[in-house]
Amino acid sequence: MPDPMKIRATVQGDVADVRVLMAHPMETGQRKQGGKVVPLHFIQSITAQLNGKTVFRADISQAISRNPVFAFKVKGAKAGDKITVTWKDNKGESRTDETTVRGGS
Amino acid sequence: MRRALMLSLAAAIAAAAPWSPAKAQTEDPVAADFDKFRAIMEQANPAELFEVKGEQLWKTPRGPKKTSLEKCDLGLGPGVVKGAYAQMPRYFADVDRVMDAEARIVHCMITLQGFKYEDLAKRPFSSATKTPDPVSITTYVAAQSAGMKLAPSQSHPKEKEAYETGKAIFFYRAGAYDFSCASCHGVDNQRIRTQPLPNFTKPEQAIRAVQGWPGYRMTGGVMHTLQWRLNDCFRQQRFPEPDYASETLSALLTYLTANAQGQEYKGLGIKR
Amino acid sequence: MHYTRRSVLKGVWAVGALASAVTAGLLSPARALAAWNKDAFGAKSAIDAMRALGVANAEDTKAIEIRAPEIAENGAVVPIDITSNIPSTTAISVFIEKNPFPYVGTFDFSQGAMPYVHLRVKIGESSPVRVVVAAGGKHYTTAKEVKVTIGGCGG
Amino acid sequence: MRKIATAATLAAGVAALAACAAMQSTPRDRALALMQRDFHAEGIAGMDRLKEDAVQAACNKYDDKPPADVAARLQKEQAATLKFPTDGKLLGNWKSGEKIAQRGRGMTWRDKPHKTSRGEPNGGGCYNCHQIGPDTTSFGTIGPSLYNFGKLRGYGRDIQRYAYAKIYNAKAYSACSQMPRFGHIDALTEDQIKDLVALLMDPKSPVNR
Numbered sequence: 001m002p003d004p005m006k007i008r009a010t011v012q013g014d015v016a017d018v019r020v021l022m023a024h025p026m027e028t029g030q031r032k033q034g035g036k037v038v039p040l041h042f043i044q045s046i047t048a049q050l051n052g053k054t055v056f057r058a059d060i061s062q063a064i065s066r067n068p069v070f071a072f073k074v075k076g077a078k079a080g081d082k083i084t085v086t087w088k089d090n091k092g093e094s095r096t097d098e099t100t101v102r103g104g105s
Numbered sequence: 106m107r108r109a110l111m112l113s114l115a116a117a118i119a120a121a122a123p124w125s126p127a128k129a130q131t132e133d134p135v136a137a138d139f140d141k142f143r144a145i146m147e148q149a150n151p152a153e154l155f156e157v158k159g160e161q162l163w164k165t166p167r168g169p170k171k172t173s174l175e176k177c178d179l180g181l182g183p184g185v186v187k188g189a190y191a192q193m194p195r196y197f198a199d200v201d202r203v204m205d206a207e208a209r210i211v212h213c214m215i216t217l218q219g220f221k222y223e224d225l226a227k228r229p230f231s232s233a234t235k236t237p238d239p240v241s242i243t244t245y246v247a248a249q250s251a252g253m254k255l256a257p258s259q260s261h262p263k264e265k266e267a268y269e270t271g272k273a274i275f276f277y278r279a280g281a282y283d284f285s286c287a288s289c290h291g292v293d294n295q296r297i298r299t300q301p302l303p304n305f306t307k308p309e310q311a312i313r314a315v316q317g318w319p320g321y322r323m324t325g326g327v328m329h330t331l332q333w334r335l336n337d338c339f340r341q342q343r344f345p346e347p348d349y350a351s352e353t354l355s356a357l358l359t360y361l362t363a364n365a366q367g368q369e370y371k372g373l374g375i376k377r
Numbered sequence: 378m379h380y381t382r383r384s385v386l387k388g389v390w391a392v393g394a395l396a397s398a399v400t401a402g403l404l405s406p407a408r409a410l411a412a413w414n415k416d417a418f419g420a421k422s423a424i425d426a427m428r429a430l431g432v433a434n435a436e437d438t439k440a441i442e443i444r445a446p447e448i449a450e451n452g453a454v455v456p457i458d459i460t461s462n463i464p465s466t467t468a469i470s471v472f473i474e475k476n477p478f479p480y481v482g483t484f485d486f487s488q489g490a491m492p493y494v495h496l497r498v499k500i501g502e503s504s505p506v507r508v509v510v511a512a513g514g515k516h517y518t519t520a521k522e523v524k525v526t527i528g529g530c531g532g
Numbered sequence: 533m534r535k536i537a538t539a540a541t542l543a544a545g546v547a548a549l550a551a552c553a554a555m556q557s558t559p560r561d562r563a564l565a566l567m568q569r570d571f572h573a574e575g576i577a578g579m580d581r582l583k584e585d586a587v588q589a590a591c592n593k594y595d596d597k598p599p600a601d602v603a604a605r606l607q608k609e610q611a612a613t614l615k616f617p618t619d620g621k622l623l624g625n626w627k628s629g630e631k632i633a634q635r636g637r638g639m640t641w642r643d644k645p646h647k648t649s650r651g652e653p654n655g656g657g658c659y660n661c662h663q664i665g666p667d668t669t670s671f672g673t674i675g676p677s678l679y680n681f682g683k684l685r686g687y688g689r690d691i692q693r694y695a696y697a698k699i700y701n702a703k704a705y706s707a708c709s710q711m712p713r714f715g716h717i718d719a720l721t722e723d724q725i726k727d728l729v730a731l732l733m734d735p736k737s738p739v740n741r
Binding site for chain 1: 151158233
């Protein structure tokens with residue numbers, strides 16, 4: 001079971017700033033360990049929803065850094081809204097986590 | 106005769122010194138750029154993933170004794186995590202010695218949970234495939250001191266003694282390369298390759314020994330604590346290897362942290 | 378793990394996500410159904426990847442801001458902020474021209490998401506970072522050079 | 533042999549140390565006793581590396597500023613260790629020298645004698661501390677710039693010998709220099725030092741162009 005993501009969503013005015021941290025090795029298929037090549041293992045797609053509506057979607061490659069970090073902004077959000085993020089990797093594993101949008105300072 | 110000639114020639118060369126050492130400026134634009142982007146990255150630091158894991162490990166009954174670490178005394182009373190990291194290393198009466206945060210956590214894992222030191226010390230540092238539990242737990246504990254002033258206690262005689270011992274370790278030149286910690290960290294405005302080398306003997310720079318640790322290291326994408334940092338310094342000093350969570354390292358950390366007394370600890374960092 | 382149950386759930390997730398995105402009219406059905414573009418991700422040059430994505434005709438623009446270090450401290454983690462100032466931007470694609478597989482990915486924005494993304498990438502050697510923006514059925518591009526230094530003390 | 537410090541042995545160690553501390557109370561003595569107990573040999577880095585030799589002892593004692601007579605004696609002793617190439621040649625290949633100057637690995641836990649853990653020859657790590665060639669901007673500043681080394685000093689044999697000797701044993705010139713004694717400790721071979729001399733002294737080397 002993949003480790004949980006850490007998602008932070010803070011709203012300033014009506015724009016939510018969403019930052020997502022994902023625990024994933026993002027193996028390029030080029031790294032060697034103990035003389036053996038570690039097979040390609042990376043997140044391929046990401047979907048983020050605000051209260052169930054898809055707002056952000058990405059298809060990515062193994063060139064994204066290990067333990068990926070993404071940030072995006074959504075207009076029309078307010079404190080208490082739900083942000084759900086799902087990733088899926090090339091081995092078919094996936095992980096979904098959710099957070100509540102917090103009011104900004 | 107020839108040697109004498111050569112030596113005097115060398116002296117002449119040194120005296121004439123037609124070159125000027127290229128000193129690293131504090132406003133080195135490259136270093137400033139690194140700092141700027143590191144600050145951006147710290148706003149969403151993968152280190153937080155290990156903090157989450159560490160919190161889980163702290164609160165879950167584990168080990169042969171199936172207990173959590175919630176009775177672990179980090180110096181502020183059993184179970185008090187907030188602010189504890191900023192006040193370590195400190196003296197602990199139950200072991201009659203000074204301990205740094207990770208040494209204390211390891212001590213709690215041994216005494217409260219029944220883990221064995223030998224097992225914890227076998228592979229104490231993170232690799233591409235594994236982050237040892239004490240690393241995640243230390244990360245969690247440290248994060249609960251973010252924004253606080255460093256205040257390692259220096260009131261107990263053993264704490265003062267640890268400071269002086271740590272200082273002597275810091276300045277001790279030995280090993281294949283004749284290095285001490287001070288070879289790299291005892292002078293102002295030096296850098297190794299492009300990395301600035303703070304002078305840890307000065308209060309305003311000593312903070313940089315502690316700041317940013319535990320830190321997420323971009324190289325390899327792994328989480329490391331000060332235990333790793335000191336271990337790697339001794340490796341590069343070409344010394345033998347210091348034992349994990351040993352009193353030597355607690356003493357050295359006492360010296361470094363007490364030199365930074367009163368400065369703000371900003372929490373988890375990102376390192377090259 | 379309950380393998381079958383998991384895969385059914387995953388199937389539901391995938392179909393659900395696609396269906397909602399398409400019905401919302403945010404992704405063209407072609408792009409949505411193309412899923413993960415194997416040809417583009419497998420391309421060995423940025424231009425081949427752009428062809429595979431059908432964006433090779435992108436025109437140069439100054440309306441895309443790329444914020445990235447001039448010199449990356451560590452090529453394993455290079456932070457990049459991209460903002461498109463082109464109206465009706467729906468997607469941002471990123472290419473590291475000198476990487477063995479230059480195409481890094483495409484980010485789609487819908488339902489109020491602003492045309493901005495922060496990502497962190499691996500860059501093997503100094504390289505232009507190329508960005509292609511899809512807006513109003515057309516494509517626009519710009520690039521910024523990022524230098525990667527050699528490692529530190531290497532003890 | 534790895535010394536394991538369990539809670540029990542730690543306590544015992546502390547007790548022993550307390551006894552020690554009563555006898556030898558200086559911070560230095562405590563530091564040495566602690567390090568002796570808390571370090572273990574790892575690969576080629578044996579516990580002997582914690583012991584000071586004459587130079588290290590004097591530099592530690594005098595805080596890197598030994599009195600003139602002590603410094604002179606040490607420098608003389610260190611100069612006596614210098615071994616110049618038996619074939620009389622001092623200039624190797626500057627291109628190999630550049631690689632040695634760039635690389636910094638060797639002499640630590642997982643390395644082998646004369647070889648790094650990756651099977652490469654040891655590096656000199658010169659760029660860690662010195663500016664050398666014009667194309668490498670990521671150089672350290674612990675040592676002086678060596679750019680234009682030959683151009684500024686001339687290409688004569690005496691300067692070649694000086695460069696060779698300085699790399700072989702910098703303490704022959706300055707007792708408490710921060711520079712490792714690469715030849716003396718057998719970190720770099722005779723041929724490698726020749727290549728580094730060529731990097732600094734060959735008129736064709738980028739250092740002098």
